[in-house]
Amino acid sequence: DPYADDPMRHPALKVNSQCPFNAEPPPELLTENYITPNPIFFTRNHLPVPNLDPDTYRLHIVGPPGGQSLSLSLGDLYKFPKHEVTVTLQCAGNRRSEMTRVKEVKGLEWRTGAISTARWAGARLCDVLAQAGHQLSETEAHVCFEGLDSDPTGTAYGASIPLARAMDPEAEVLLAYEMNGQPLPRDHGFPVRVVVPGVVGARHVKWLGRVSVEPEESCSHWQRRDYKGFSPSVDWDTVDFDSAPSIQELPIQSAITEPQDGETIEPGEITVKGYAWSGGGRAVIRVDVSLDGGLTWHAADLDGEEQPPRKAWAWRLWQLQTSVPAGQKELNIVCKAVDDSYNVQPDTVAPIWNLRGVLSNAWHRVHVHITP
Ligand code: MTE
Ligand code: MO
Incomplete structure (x- = not known):
């Protein structure tokens, strides 16, 4: 072996x-x-x-x-x-x-x-x-x-x-x-x-x-x-x-790490957390988070180090603290990041699908239930 x-x-x-x-x-x-x-x-x-x-x-x-x-x-x-x-x-x-x-x-x-x-x-x-x-x-x-x-x-x-x-x-x-x-x-x-x-x-x-x-x-x-x-x-x-050229620099990416898909959360305050990163030293300048599947958006707070222009080699962690609108039974949480070339993530996966499953950077979506 x-x-x-x-x-x-x-x-x-x-x-x-x-x-x-x-x-x-x-x-x-x-x-x-x-x-x-x-x-x-x-x-x-x-x-x-x-x-x-x-x-x-x-x-x-x-x-x-x-x-x-x-x-x-x-x-x-x-x-x-x-x-x-x-x-x-x-x-x-x-x-x-x-x-x-x-x-x-x-x-x-x-x-x-x-x-x-x-x-x-x-x-x-x-x-x-x-x-x-x-x-x-x-x-x-x-x-x-x-x-x-x-x-x-x-x-x-x-x-x-x-x-x-x-x-x-x-x-x-x-x-x-x-x-x-x-x-x-x-x-x-x-x-x-x-x-x-x-x-x-x-x-x-x-x-x-x-x-x-x-x-x-x-x-x-x-x-x-x-x-x-x-x-x-x-x-x-x-x-x-x-x-096709070999992949070198990667496109803008972000994902939600908390809460997780399928989770049940309490009503009231919610904290959404995740990461964002872009290839080629391009800095993440903003992460937008939606709780309603992309109809309305909140700007997340970016943690982590500010990095020199064109040399932003590391990710930014981000979080959003907000309240869940009263009466909601579920949330469709979405995140999308923007880099300093104003590159954005595609909203859905199907148009970027490829046979090897690489470069998967669509808006990240997490569905959660709220305890009544
Ligand atoms: N280098 C060697 N020698 N062998 C490997 O299999 N995998 C590559 C790269 N370097 C690989 C390698 C791939 S595809 C990735 S994503 C990274 O290593 C992963 O690095 P990590 O295991 O330290 O996270
Ligand atoms: Mo890889």
């Missing part, structure tokens, strides 16, 4: 698949803290978790022609300036279960919890690439990452990002060795993973083994044949993965 050596996990996690391990924190725990505690940070593994020895671990950085390839130990990586950044990581499949309700899709049934936030620390990728002699000369180039996890045929997890993002110090792409002040937990990439602020989780390659600069995107299945969006009319007979 290749999964026999997987690490222990926190019992509060809601497991979507045991082997490989995929799990999300329950909504009420997810927004209890701005920084998600490591043990309940959502986990998305495609393969068994490798058990890597930090003493013999080496990160291979392929140099440019005429440059120098590097084989970095953890100690070598610690010698680069240590950079810290708070980043929200979201899987492209977050909220997929809502797409499944429209029509069947292929993928794990994530609810609203395939998203979490941590304070990451490590070396900046741009510093390491520069040491190997890489420059931002080729504009069409890509930085390819390979994990040390692999399937029975020996194929490793892989992904890539554009070289321009990798080389931009302001993009703060990290080769992270710390998560919330601790060494990375095994499930989250021990000893080193990539963190790409503002970009879909799939590019944050864990258990990083190899970095290279290539004229094309990573040839990995997960770069070329997955994590792409399509029209609702495209099915598995007609899909042409080469016709």
Whole structure:
């Protein structure tokens, strides 16, 4: 059993698949803290978790022609300036279960919890690439990452990002060795993973083994044949993965974590809580909440840190305290967020349905009953 050596996990996690391990924190725990505690940070593994020895671990950085390839130990990586950044990581499949309700899709049934936030620390990728002699000369180039996890045929997890993002110090792409002040937990990439602020989780390659600069995107299945969006009319007979760009930055997203769908609540005061986040460093500027299915709206209070313009890498938690109109038997609670480019979420799921169930960011809806 290749999964026999997987690490222990926190019992509060809601497991979507045991082997490989995929799990999300329950909504009420997810927004209890701005920084998600490591043990309940959502986990998305495609393969068994490798058990890597930090003493013999080496990160291979392929140099440019005429440059120098590097084989970095953890100690070598610690010698680069240590950079810290708070980043929200979201899987492209977050909220997929809502797409499944429209029509069947292929993928794990994530609810609203395939998203979490941590304070990451490590070396900046741009510093390491520069040491190997890489420059931002080729504009069409890509930085390819390979994990040390692999399937029975020996194929490793892989992904890539554009070289321009990798080389931009302001993009703060990290080769992270710390998560919330601790060494990375095994499930989250021990000893080193990539963190790409503002970009879909799939590019944050864990258990990083190899970095290279290539004229094309990573040839990995997960770069070329997955994590792409399509029209609702495209099915598995007609899909042409080469016709769509790989997902990098994610669209504006928000969800309600309290109360939960189907709950029965007391009349009187109600507190609605949730999260909101947008890709590409775009800041959340507003979250609108409705108790009547979208007829009337309240502006929620945004908690969490204000972030620099164009570098809003982390989510905002939000809440709305209001009173339930007297005589109500039920509420249709809805939330929708707006980012600083005034991007908004679509109101329903059907028009954004796609066969892989990615990019599910319609208004989040929760139906609750009120005790008479
Ligand atoms: N890296 C490797 N090596 N193997 C993987 O399976 N999964 C990716 C990414 N990096 C993956 C990986 C996906 S799809 C996501 S959403 C994130 O890791 C999840 O990171 P987490 O498990 O730390 O939350
Ligand atoms: Mo993912």
